[in-house]
Amino acid sequence: MAMIAKSTKTTTSLSVPNLFLFFTLLSVFSFFIFLFFTTSTTLNSSPSPHASSTINVYVADLPRSLNYDLLHRYWFSFSDSRLPTDTDHQAPLFPHRTAKFPPYPDNPLIKQYSAEYWIMGDLMTPPKHRATSFAKRVLDPLLADVVFVPFFATLSAEMQLGANKGAFRKKVGNDDYQRQREVMDAVRSTQAWNRSGGRDHVFVLTDPVAMWHVKDEIAPAVLLVVDFGGWYRRDSRGSNRSESDVIPHTQVSVIKDVIVPYTHLLPRLDxxxxxxxxxxxxxxxxxxxxxxxxxxxxxxxxxxxxxxxxxxxxxxxxxxxxxxxxxxxxxxxxxxxxxxxxxxxxxxxxxxxxxxxxxxxxxxxxxxxxxxxxxxxxxxxxxxxxxxxxxxxxxxxxxxxxxxxxxxxxxxxxxxxxVYDNGHPGGIGPIPSNGAVNHIWMKVHQKLPMIKEAIIRERRKPPGVSVPRRCHCT
CATH class of the missing domain: 3.40.50.2000 (Glycogen Phosphorylase B;)
Known part of the structure; x- marks a missing residue:
């Protein structure tokens, strides 16, 4: 018994330091593995498009006259009065008149706002070519996280400004206003809009004056904007600074909206x-x-x-x-x-x-x-x-x-x-997984809990009760 006890004691005295050394080395090894996978510059910390679940996007049913047919009108019947020598406004060389997806204008006044074109191009790409897309297109609005409104709002506004700037703030003789009204009449009549009050609808408004006449109607929605500068006052020069001319901060907010990049006009330097x-x-x-x-x-x-x-x-x-x-x-x-x-x-x-x-x-x-x-x-x-x-x-x-x-x-x-451009004609094709379009949808994805909370809060209100929107802008 004494011999057995001695043997046991010896074994125990040897195993404690060995175990301590083993766990120490294991901890150090685990720490370096952790550093290897997590340490990077702040600039590389943007999440991979496939690091989290995708966002389900339903595309609202709007006629082509509100998106791609607008491009046909631009190329073949539009003259921009702001550019008297517009060498950037030249019809594309390929068989453009029958192209289902025409190119976006090179005119810099318009091209800088082309986010609407590239986002929609990705959604219009056949599913088999969308493996790199963070947004998953669904065909049933009940399965959607958000509803994308496929209106080229900026192109519509810029064409009106270029053709007849004097009519822009009027409703009569304003083609852009008529298109805005057509969009809102269409989406507000859907079950998807009525179910959420428009809070889960996504509008691309890269030009500060896009959808100017209906900004109050789309205020609850997710707005993709380049900044909030164009939302503070409708017309600071033409108004007497009356309250009716001021657009409340409750219509735009970093809480619900997404800041998107302008489209760069100069080529990349490696x-x-x-x-x-x-x-x-x-x-x-x-x-x-x-x-x-x-x-x-x-x-x-x-x-x-x-x-x-x-x-x-x-x-x-x-x-x-x-x-x-x-x-x-x-x-x-x-x-x-x-x-x-x-x-x-x-x-x-x-x-x-x-x-x-x-x-x-x-x-x-x-x-x-x-x-x-x-x-x-x-x-x-x-x-x-x-x-x-x-x-x-x-x-x-x-x-x-x-x-x-x-x-x-x-x-x-x-x-x-x-970078928005995916290098494919008409913007139809696989997009870069680390490009602007995917990062936009990732930012919209971050808004989903707040969108759902706002919808639920609205539903529980008794009939006839109205609570003002409150959005913190900073």
Whole structure:
């Protein structure tokens, strides 16, 4: 018995340190495995489209006259009065008159708002080619998480502005208004709308004036907008600032709506193609803008004579595009001041050009926040600081080469996130899994619990009781 006891004691005394060492090594190994799979830059932390369940999307039944047939009208019967020498408005070369899915215009005034075209193109793609899509199209509205309204609202608005701007805010003689009314009459008569009060319907409104006449009717819905700048006042110049001219904040909110990118107008520059940049700061655009544009005018006057700074009037259309490419690719920083609205396509042109954005816009909202950390590749400057003489120039000069290189490396990682074009004719075909369309649907997917909560809250109200919408915008 004594021998047995001694043997047992010896075995026990040897096994404790061995077990301790074993579990220590196992913990260290597990920790490094965890780091391997979870550690990455903030820029790579955007979720994979297939990391969570997809979103079920039902496409509302609207006639082609409200989407693809509008494109046919654009190509063959539309003349944009805003572009007297519109070399960007040329009919496509392929058999376009019979094309089921015409291309979207290259006219930069319209192309920058083309999100509606690419989102719908993905949904119209046959199921066998949609393996990379986060949105799953369903044919029964009862199975849908959201209802997509297939109206090219921005194209409709821009065509009206280009053909007869004077009629835009009127209802008589306004083709865009007639189309808006047709859309709302169609969707509001459906069971899907009545079941949710429109809260689970998705509208693409990339131009701030899209669906201007019916904004109050679509206020409960999920709105895909480039920012909230166009929602604050209907017409600040033509009104007497009466209450009826003010659009309440309850119609737009980061809680229910999704900020989407403008479509970039300049081609992507790969990091391996980046060359020496001899300019400090570049800006191309209009000096004089309305609303928040007063900041731009003051910045222009402060920066125009600084060494290594280029401030140019113009827009990257067919004639100015090459100037913009050259300017953004040879400058360390690209200025992004507020204009008519807090943001513009200029920001996304800068990202594709690997030109570090300098954002001077205190009220800006940015796409895919929470998925992307813009501070990893952009410089944010308070308006009050930027308007101090020489402050901005000295601030940008203070960045080291290492800091600027790191900004560009981070920017190169997020370039694909802001790309809509899938490279297929008419936008019909597989989309990049890490592109803009999938990231938009992932952001809508994040809204689903709030949408369902709002619908349930509305249903439990007694008949005749009306509770005002309350949306926190910040």
């Amino acid at each position: 990091l391996s193609q980046n060359k020496e940049r001899h300019l400090l700061l570049y800006f191309k655009g209009a000096k004089h803008r309305h609303r928040g544009g007063i900041i731009r005018e003051k910045l222009w006057d402060l920066m125009i004579n600084e060494p290594g700074v280029i401030m140019e009037e113009g827009f990257p259309n067919a004639t100015g595009r090459e100037q913009s490419i050259k300017g953004m690719r040879t400058s360390e920083f690209c200025l992004h001041p507020a204009g008519d609205t807090p943001t513009s396509c200029r920001l996304f042109d800068a990202i594709q050009s690997l030109c570090i954005p300098v954002i001077v816009s205190d009220s800006i909202e940015l796409p895919f926040e929470g998925m992307v950390d813009y501070s990893e590749f952009s410089v944010f400057v308070a308006v009050s600081d930027a308007l101090k003489p020489s402050w901005l120039f000295n601030h940008l000069k203070s960045f080291s080469k290492e800091q600027k290189d790191r900004f560009r490396q981070n920017m190169a990682q997020v370039q694909p996130i802001f």
